[in-house]
Amino acid sequence: MELGLVGLGKMGGNMRERIRRAGHTVVGYDRNPDLADVPSLEELVGKLKGPRVVWVMVPAGAATQATVDELAELLSPGDIVVDGGNSRWTDDEKHAEELKAKGIGFVDCGVSGGVWGLENGYALMYGGSAEDVAKVQPIFDALKPEGDFGSVHAGKVGAGHFAKMVHNGIEYAMMQAYAEGWELLEKVDSVTDVREIFRSWQEGTVIRSWLLDLAVNALDDDEHLDKLRGYAADSGEGRWTVEAAIDNAVPLPAITASLFARFASRQDDSPQMKMIAALRNQFGGHAVENKK
Secondary structure, three states, rough: OEEEEEEOOOOHHHHHHHHHHOOOEEEEEEEOOOOOOOOHHHHHOOOOOOOOOEOOOOOOOOOHHHHHHHHHOOOOOOEEEEEEOOOOHHHHHHHHHHHHHHOOOEEEEEEEHHHHHHHHHHOEEEEEEEHHOOOHHHHHHHHHOOOOOOOEEEEEEOHHHHHHHHHHHHHHHHHHHHHHHHHHHHOOOOOOEEEEEHHHHHOOOOOOOOHHHHHHHHHOOOOOOOOOOOOOOOOHHHHHHHHHHOOOOOOOHHHHHHHHHHHHHOOOOHHHHHHHHHHHHHHHHHOOOOOO
């Protein structure tokens, strides 16, 4: 099938390549002309046969809103917009209503996979009507990992991004646990090889995971993370998870504590945050701050 893809950064560019490898046609637009296949959204829409599917991979908030607004004027009834960025689920409901007034469908899709997704596939969580999801299904199938799992129709519009938000909240807490354990091991004089302890946990333990594998990768690059400053940003979804927990009276002590730990990292050079920063760089290519 044909797909229009808006936003060709670290995630979007790799997604374009994976979809093309699956035999689909992708017309990509990005504000950076060196990345784009066409010079404008208008030309992107013009190159697609109806009913069109346009997937948006731009930053949440104003950039997504502006893109949806422009597409609303360019697309036709029966076309579909997919928001695959990290938008807040409440924005999905707003976008769906705006597009519905013009006869255009909307699907929200949480995407996980970071810089590894091109080869390994992307975990997908999508929300929308069964009819709209069916129109996008060949693209979901191209992006997902091989096998029976890795994608889910999570529910109504907004459910995909809500599921991805909770996924990222859990990710915060898991990363924090590894980081705290690493700092404690580093602190004790009797422990002489923390990196190899982490490596030993990769097989046969209940805490083995892809994040643990990435922690070992980071320690192989910089055994004591001496090159990194103990600072870790938060992308927003951890905050939204905690806010949703408050709204629904659901206790999330581990996830909340992990978010607050990142706030603390902006005040001190935290050893734990060196590991958090290293892990974020490993799985998502997020920037790190090196010591000066």
